[in-house]
Amino acid sequence: MLDMHKEGEWLIAHLREADTAMPLGNLLREEWKLPRKQVHLLFQHKEVWLDGTPVAQHVRGEAGQELRMRLCQQEPYGVEPAVFALDVLYEDDHLLIVNKPAGVLLHPTEPEHRGTLDHWVAGHFARTGVFSKVRHVHRLDQETSGVVLYAKHAWAAALLDELLRERQIKRTYQAFVQGRVKADRGKIDEPIGRDRNHATRRRVTPNGDKAVTHYQVMKRYQDVTLLQCSLETGRTHQIRVHMSHIGHPLLGDTLYGGKVGLINRQALHAAQLQFRHPFGGQVVRVQAPLPVELQALQNALKEVPK
Incomplete structure (x- = not known):
């Protein structure tokens, strides 16, 4: 997808050489993945402009021409x-x-x-x-x-x-879990479904939806491990369920067996998001620092030497 910017209700791009190989209607439907009905309505309402003039679906553009589409009403x-x-x-x-x-x-x-x-x-x-x-x-x-x-x-x-x-949006979490996780890294591939005995809880069950969590040890403390977790899937409570399933529930996560005391909420933080921008393709990588309550937790823990 080429880069675009927004002006009011219009998205604006400049066509590349590769965009001139087919009529504009085909370009919007086949290459840019706009719904067929929406493309039809855009052209019908004269909301696709080439160099400032409304155009029909069969028109082919030229490299460098400005394309405007009214897609942000x-x-x-x-x-x-x-x-x-x-x-x-x-x-x-x-x-x-x-x-x-x-x-x-x-x-x-x-x-x-x-x-x-x-x-x-x-x-x-x-x-x-x-x-x-x-x-x-x-x-x-x-x-x-x-x-x-x-x-x-x-x-x-x-x-x-x-x-x-x-699965092109990579989500990375930091989780403080109970106990010392022995393996430096691991993969949990266990299906997750609803717990019939609880309105909001989930559990590992053979009939559940596929769920895959990868984890890596960042730090080990006396009775706590700080993990970096990444998801292949995005099931409800996935990290919480998987960590509890392997015997290391999140600190503060009472729904899944975690203890309170050191912290009174589940010790889970969505630390990073990374993906290719849908308009332009550049890599977007955004990080959120640990909030103050998790920093305080970390400061209260005693790191165990390797």
Whole structure:
């Protein structure tokens, strides 16, 4: 995908030589993966312009010509904007990546919820003149901190969803788990499904969905291990379930057998997000530092020499 920038409701690009090999309608459908119906409506409503003039689907462009597409029409946020100092880690015309504190719901699950991360993002959009529905690309549990990716228009959301399905968005977590994990690295390939005896808990079960977690030891403490975890899949509570399954539940994670005392929330942090930008292809790598409560936990632990 070539680089694009946004002006009001329009996305703007300059065609490359490779983009001139087929009519514009085919280019949008086959190469740029826009839905067939949407492409039809864009041309029907004269919302595809080449060098400032509306064009038909059969027209072929030339390298260097400016292509404009009206793909960013104003739309409701979907939630009421909330005033909050959002911790923005990265932002451009297409993407927003923020740092979620622990204890904050990512999206409303009840009608009375007004202070979720989605509400904060809506407030940020309102302050910065973005009139787009709030679209989170992935989720974090309420008590997990760290990076969350948002799309700033519908096409970006579709492309990012596809990257996520194809496992092209690499998510890296840091987890403080109980006990000393013996192996320096490992892979947990165990299916996860609902626990029939608990409304919100998940468990490893043969009939569950495929779930794969990779882990690597970062530091060992007296009775705690700091792990770096990466996901091949994105099941609900995946790291929490897998760590509990191998006998090393997260500190503070009482739902899965973790002990409180050193910390009163699950000691899990989404530390890094890495992927190729859907518009331009450059590598986006964003990190969120450990929040203060996990820094305090780390400072309270005594590292064991190797």
